[in-house]
Structures are given as C-alpha cells and as structure tokens.
Amino acid sequence: MKKSVQNLKVVSNQRLNKDHALLELKSEVLLEGILPGQFANILVDKSQNVFLRRPFSIFQVDYKCNSIFILIKGIGGGTRALSKSLVGETLSVIFPLGRGYTFPEKKSKVLLVGGGVGIAPLMLLATMLKQSNHQIEILLGARTGEDLVELGNFAKYGTVHTTTEDGSHGTKGFVTNHALFGDELKSFDRIYTCGPEPMMKAVARLAYQNDVDCEVSLENTMACGYGVCLCCVTETTGGHRCVCTDGPVFDIKQLKWQN
Amino acid sequence: MKKSVQNLKVVSNQRLNKDHALLELKSEVLLEGILPGQFANILVDKSQNVFLRRPFSIFQVDYKCNSIFILIKGIGGGTRALSKSLVGETLSVIFPLGRGYTFPEKKSKVLLVGGGVGIAPLMLLATMLKQSNHQIEILLGARTGEDLVELGNFAKYGTVHTTTEDGSHGTKGFVTNHALFGDELKSFDRIYTCGPEPMMKAVARLAYQNDVDCEVSLENTMACGYGVCLCCVTETTGGHRCVCTDGPVFDIKQLKWQN
Amino acid sequence: MAELNIDIAGLKLKNPVMTASGTFGFGVEFDDFFDLNSLGGFVVKGTTLHPRQGNAYPRMAETPSGMLNAVGLQNGGVKYFAENIYPRLLVYNTNILVNVSGSTVEEYIACAEQINELDHIAGIELNISCPNVKEGGMAFGTSCPAAEAVVKAVRKVYNKPLMVKLSPNVTDITEIALAVEASGADSISLINTILAMAIHAESRKPVLSTVTGGLSGPAVKPIALRMVWQVSKSVKVPVIGMGGIMNATDAIEFFLAGASAIQVGTANFIDPMASQHIIAGINNYLDRHNFKSIKEIIGGLQL
C-alpha cells in the first residue's frame, strides 16, 4: 500500500489497563497489504508539549471494517494524549511506513518475543504467520502480570508464554530467563522480537550464539518517519541506515550487535 | 477577594449560538465581592498554538453555587478550545483581576452599551446596579440578530434595546445610531460600555459631547494579567497605565480619547 | 487566481514555495504524497565533496515548538549524487537546487564544479551555515572574510544561479549578507538552524550524540522573520526566507518581511503535504485581499 497522510476516524478506544489503550482507526481509503512491523506516524494535536508526530506499530488490520488498530502505552505527553482520543475524533496518520518483518519461505517453527509495548507489531505478525501455517510460540515479558495485555488474542495464533520481573505471571525474570531460551532455542528456525533495546540485544546475542535467524524491530526516535530527515539512523554493516525506511525491522546480521 | 490561581471545575457548558459558549466554573474557595468588569485569566492547555493565558470578563457570579460564569466568543485558537471545554474538566484560572466598573453614589439613570462579546462584563454590572435600584437601559449591538445572545437575561435587569448592522434585530446600524444616542443621551447620569475599540471611542466621543460620565472597559492584549509584565498599557493622562491592574475599566477622562 | 510566478535572479519559479534542504530528502521520497512539479522548486540534501557518515545516533531532540538536529551532513558525496540520484531527478519539471557544504574552500569549489556539469540542476544553495559539522560549516557563515572567500571561490567555478544560505548564529546578519552579496551571490536564503542544546534531566546526559545541534521549527520563526526583514532591507538581491514556516499565514509573513520566495523545512515532517497547503493558502490570501500577483506583497509590511 502506498504511504499517505490520512485523517482516520477513531471508531473505538478500549482501555486495556492503567496505561495501555487500543485504538481502532477507520480509513476512507481501501486498506491493502499492510505488513507486520510497518508503522503509522500519528499527529498529536491536543498536547501543548508535543511537536512531532509519534510512531506506532500497526497492531492489527481489519480489512473487512477497513480499520487499523494501534496499541498505545502512555509514557509521555504524546502517548497519553493519544490514548485519551475520543470516539468520533479524527487523527492525522501517515501510514503504512517502513519495512516489516519478513516471512520464512518454508514452513517453520518461529518464536515471537515481545517486551512491554514491544508486543505491538507481533499481533499482526502472529496473525499472518498463522495464515501460512507456521508453528508459533509467543513469549511476552513485562514488569508485572498487570502490564501484560492481549494475552487472549495472542493465544489464537500460537502458544503463549510469559515472564514478569516480579514473578506475578509466568516465569520470574526477563524474557531471556525463560526456558525457551535454553536448549530448545536451537529448534527454532527464526526469532522475531520487539521490545526495549537491552532486551532485544540480549535476545539477539542468544540467537547469534545458537545460530538462529533473528529479526528485531527498532524504536529509534524519529522526526519524519519516511526517510527524509536522516534523524533515526542506526549503525549497520552498510553504515548509517534509516530505521524508518530501511527498518524498523532489521535482520540482526545487519546490525552491529554481536557483542 | 484576593487574586489567586485556582483549578475551577467546569460544571456546565452551554452553547448559545454558533460561536458563543457560556461556561460555569465552580470554585472550591469561597467566592466573595467580585466586581463587574473584573476578569479571569484562563490557561488553555489543549491547543498547540496557544501559549499565554486568555483573559475573560466575569459574566456572572452565583454565590450560592460558588461559581462564576464566562461568556466566550470563539475567534481564535484559545477561545475555540475553551469554548469546547468538557463538563468535569478543570481549568486553571487566575481571578479576580483588575478594577471593575464603579457605582454611582446616588440613585441614577444609567446606560449600558455592549458591542459583540463586549456585553460580557455588563451582565454582572446590570445585576449589581439593579440591586441598588438604579434605572437601567441596556443597548446591545451586534452584526446580526443571530449574534445577539442572552437578551432574556439582560431584560431581567433593565430595558433592552438592540442594534444590528444588517438590521435583522432592533435598529439597523451601530450602537451609536440608536435613538438613545440622540437627545435622550443627556438624561443619563452615566454610560458604561464595553466592545470593540472603535465602538467604545464613538460612545466616548458622544459622552464627552453630551457631558455624560462614561466608563469603558478595554481589551488590550495581555501577557500576565496582574501587573508585572507591563505589556498591556494604554496611554492615559497619567502616562502609560496597565489595563490589567489600573483597568480594564477606565473613566474616559483618564484616556486620551477626546478626538 | 493571482499570479504566483516569480524570478529569483535567474531562477524562474512557478510559485514562491520551495522545500528546504535536509527536510525533503532527494525529493523522490515525496512522490507518494504529491506531484513535485507543483513546487516552485526544491533543495536536495546537503552534499559534500566526499561521502560523510554523519554524526552518531541520537541526532534529534524534540523541543518546545521545534526540534534539534545533528545529522551532520550525512551524504554519499557529490559523485554518488551525480551518478545515483541525479538521473532520478531528470523526470521532474521544477527547479532543483543542490545544497553544497564543505570543510575547506577547496572542497566547496570541487563540489560546485561537479554540480556545474549537471544540466538539470537549476542552481546551488551554498550552505555556509551548518552548525552540525566539526570543521567548516558554520564557521564560513559567521565571519565576513570567511564568507567572502568561499562565495567568491564558488562564484568563479559556478555559472548558474548561486543562492547563499546564511547562519543565524551571528551578532549582525546584515554584515554577512552584504559581504555575500558583494562576493557574487545571486540570492540569499536564510535562516539555517540556530545552535542549541537539549539535556535529558533524568539520565543527566545530552540528548544528542554531539551535545549541541541546530534548532528549527516554529520556535525560531520570530527570529527568522526578524533576520529576513533586516537582510531584505540591506541587500538588493532577492531573499529566500525560511525558519518555522508551517502554514500559508507564516509564509505570508515572510513575504511581507521582504522574502521573494520561501522554503518549507521542518513542517514537512509534521505534514508532508505542508508545501501543498501553503501554495493553496497563498493563493487564497492573495485572492481575498485582491492582489493580482505575489509580487505585490513582497516587502509589503506597512510600518
């Protein structure tokens, strides 16, 4: 789908817990072929301290209703204002942006690892992997059990495992403390991950060590979101590359994350 | 009442016509002795292009409910955002500010002349003049009949006359075209006016010519609203004076408006 | 419909709206959004003689009504531009300018010489004002002798319209403007970004890898407007104004202050369609006020 600036109508805003909201945004333009990992850059016009757009993964696409879903965790002015969007309002959204996760060519066993709001791009990914009949294990980490959202929906697409830092849900610790990162790891054909950078680096390190393919989705701060400001670069084997256009999804082999 | 910064709760927001709204704001602090012509400086925190507070006359005070009323005409970012305030929200308001209209010492015949949203300070003025049994004539001017608001409430306090530029309500023309500004003008002890500056200047000129006392309420742009920035000055017989603290109400004799 | 076309010392613009270097990529990135031929012109990314990796991430900080950048002229070098980008620009029928930077006068010259060979490039915007590189850059734009040296040198090797872009980081912008005019600039564009800084209080670290960066966006508009006004009163060559222009009203302010054309920069990030809305809004303003041509409002501030 060609990127464009659209005014999308908020058709629902579901509060999932104290700081997560799920927005459904309806488009007037026919949605087509949005890839998991692609994102939307949303204007925040009701917060005095926000100037730039804010990028959000496309959490889910409902082609029947012609709407996209955005999962928002309120952490600052922009995300908090957006998470309070009223049904009926319109939001100015540039989408779809960036390169998404790639799909395995043959039937594979894949591991999706999400940390915090980094679970956002994994829902659409899980949905589409399931359509191609891959075997999917999903590992979601958070600080506490209360911070874990949408487990039920993830369960539709694969086996869901969890870790929490306080042990209130699933394995206690970080995602990489989970048994999946033990001997079993080698059995996966590919790992897809998104979350805080230290988490993704830890996942990437273990993927390297176990020689498993791994794609990560970066969250560098962005000014434009479509490749013209050169603000969002990450160091790659090919030099500085824009996370917004060459990513946000990168194969860890492109990144200098070996150690 | 001592001026203070308060968070006032919006208890009602009534839309009067396409661009006028009437807000009722409830205070936690006991309201006392607010004078007509005094104003409130309100923070606009939901509009990206508004930085400074916006000043508004105190339209009415309900001491029983401990609330003040603000009449807002949407003309730009600040007024439009405020006129959309939701019931239940709080607004940061500094009030009461400035010097209000003064009251005649003896029982008098007074004329209140309001133009556009300049009618705002006249409602509380009319209310309080009525309490002291003065004889009150109220002349309200607007562009069209649709722009005239709150006529019914004004009628509780005095005889209401109107002028409209298109003649759709009352006398056609400006307020100074009304018969009240003919021979009858001399019969008034005092004129109180608020509205666009050209209107107030025309009223002041006629008041001078007919030797009638006249108080005007100015609307200079303000940064602080309480006398510390010196941005809102007007030229007076005593030099530059702050409209926010020495006014907004001035006796025309203080101003250099003779011609 | 008022007339929007304007001649900027040899550059024939169909309308006075251009887009600013570093905020518009190579233009091609906007193909999805609108037809680039609708623009008066566009200025491509800052180009240098040699390829540059630019500065390390983070290169951006959001600030009140603005942003800092410290991109540091990341680009493939002029040769890469000529070979890989230039061919893709041939399809556009509008004025394309290349923004040229360098660390030494020699680099400026060598880069300009190569651009002189590119027929479809309408002109050079000489960047003597980049605050985000260690050597050269802004230094050329903050002293009259340095500015004169580089403009004179490039003037000698470049035959087409030469627009010189000034740095706002100076005590007296008119001094530099006059020096640049006397040295052969055909037109003057301003402002580049203002040297500034952002700190992350919680981590006690600078937000940018380079500590300081360049401020742009609406925050700088009042400063830019003042400088455009000062410069356009001082020089005879046309002035191209920029700095925080977000909408047509902002653009009109710059024309009134004396700009013959404007560039849209940071606004492109907030709304890729900004330049389009601005063109439409200028038209609307001229019609509403019964002006027949954009020329009638240039320098039209009523004192």
Added chain:
Amino acid sequence: MAELNIDIAGLKLKNPVMTASGTFGFGVEFDDFFDLNSLGGFVVKGTTLHPRQGNAYPRMAETPSGMLNAVGLQNGGVKYFAENIYPRLLVYNTNILVNVSGSTVEEYIACAEQINELDHIAGIELNISCPNVKEGGMAFGTSCPAAEAVVKAVRKVYNKPLMVKLSPNVTDITEIALAVEASGADSISLINTILAMAIHAESRKPVLSTVTGGLSGPAVKPIALRMVWQVSKSVKVPVIGMGGIMNATDAIEFFLAGASAIQVGTANFIDPMASQHIIAGINNYLDRHNFKSIKEIIGGLQL
C-alpha cells in the same frame, strides 16, 4: 530533603531559584500568590537613571511556545524606585537585586551609585542586553569593548555583588562572558531575550509598535541552555541560567549545563506559582536521585 542553599559570589541564596527582571514586577504584586521569602531571590524591574515611558502599545506578541515583548524599560527612574518602591521591599527577607540599564556609561554609573546606597538591595544585575530600547541597551552586550567599559565603570562605584546579564544576540557568547568576567563581574546571568519580530498577516502590519521585540519563553530554552553550557565552561564566576524555564525539569537541565542558580521569567505569566513548583520539583529530583545538595548537579552533565 537535600540542601538547596548556594553562594553566588557573595549572594547567599537559600535556594537556587530566583525570578527574572521584567517578569516579576517589584515582587509585591506576588504577595497575594505566595510568600516571597520562599525564593532564593528576585530581580526587580529594569531601572534606569531617568524615568522612562517605555514603548507604545502594542508591546507584546504571542509566538509559538513563547512571546515577544517590547516594553522598553518603562520605569519611574532610580530616584522614584528608592523613594517609593524600596521602602516596600524592606519587609522581605530574601535577596533582592535591581536590574540596571542605561543609554550611556554615565547613566549606568549614576544609577548604580544610587542603588549602592540602598542597604536592603543585595546586588545589581547589570542589564547590557535589552533589545527594546533605541540607544544603548543591547549595544553594550554585543561588543566586548563596550561591555568591558560599562562593567568596569559600574564595578568602580558599586561594592556589592555585581551580576552581569548577557545578550544572546551575538556570534560568540563566550567572548563577551570572558570580557565581562575580566572587567569585574561577580557572576553572569543569561540569557536576555532574542531579537525577533511578529507580523500580522491580515493587516500586513508588525504586531509590535517597535516592529521588533525580544523573544522569551520555552521556544528559546534550547538556545539558552547551549549558551549557559558554553559560558559556564569558559568562565570561573558563577553562572545564573534562564530562558524558557517553565518547570523543575527545565531548571535541572540548566544546573546540569553549569548554572549555579536559575531565574524564572516568562513562566511567571503562565503560572504565578511557577517558581514555587520549581523549588518543590528540584527538591524532589535531588531526593529521587539521592543527591545531598544542589551543588552535586551543577555542571553535572555526563558527556
């Protein structure tokens, strides 16, 4: 509760939060809002030898995240201050500074001499940076020799702490800072407002009666922060930072950049309680990060 007290070259502040000249009246206007003794200090309105009417209305323009002012040092003159305002300030138990301006060195001297007689005034903030007056004002702050002349002259007649306030409208702020330090300044405050302009597109007129005015507020914060950082690395005297400080986070940024104290300016207009919230917020920050004293974060930026 961390320690907030700090010594600024002889000025003993109970906390590092002052309020800025021209944004705090004579202080007395804030009595309704809070107890002024809670402040580290406050700087009263710009005062000149002779009374000044200031500029004509309009003197103010709102801009994105900021404002322009062109008050033009309206004040009753130093004699009026000494006779009518000073007596009202005797009740306060905090550092009160008088901000002194002049059109000539002689005026500065005469004004400072009279303030030298006022026991309850803790120091002078020498304003060599006002962009809103025709003569003098900013001119003293934009050239080293002029800055030196005025600071040396005032230093001779004034025995108490002398804070010199710099103009940001310069190519290299450290040059001026060093000149001022060498000439006897006990401390340096910055920044004053940035020369800027606003135009009303519909009426095609300048918004301000003076056409240009001084920009303040959050819009300038990144520029102010950069200058405070540059200056505090260059000079040995304490630096007092200001420019767009709206909340405690902003204040912390200035301390990290090297400011030993800060001044709250335009924020007073948005919230008269701003300085109070900032004091509380600084306390909270220090506690959260386990700092025992404000001194631990001054210049604490981690590069």
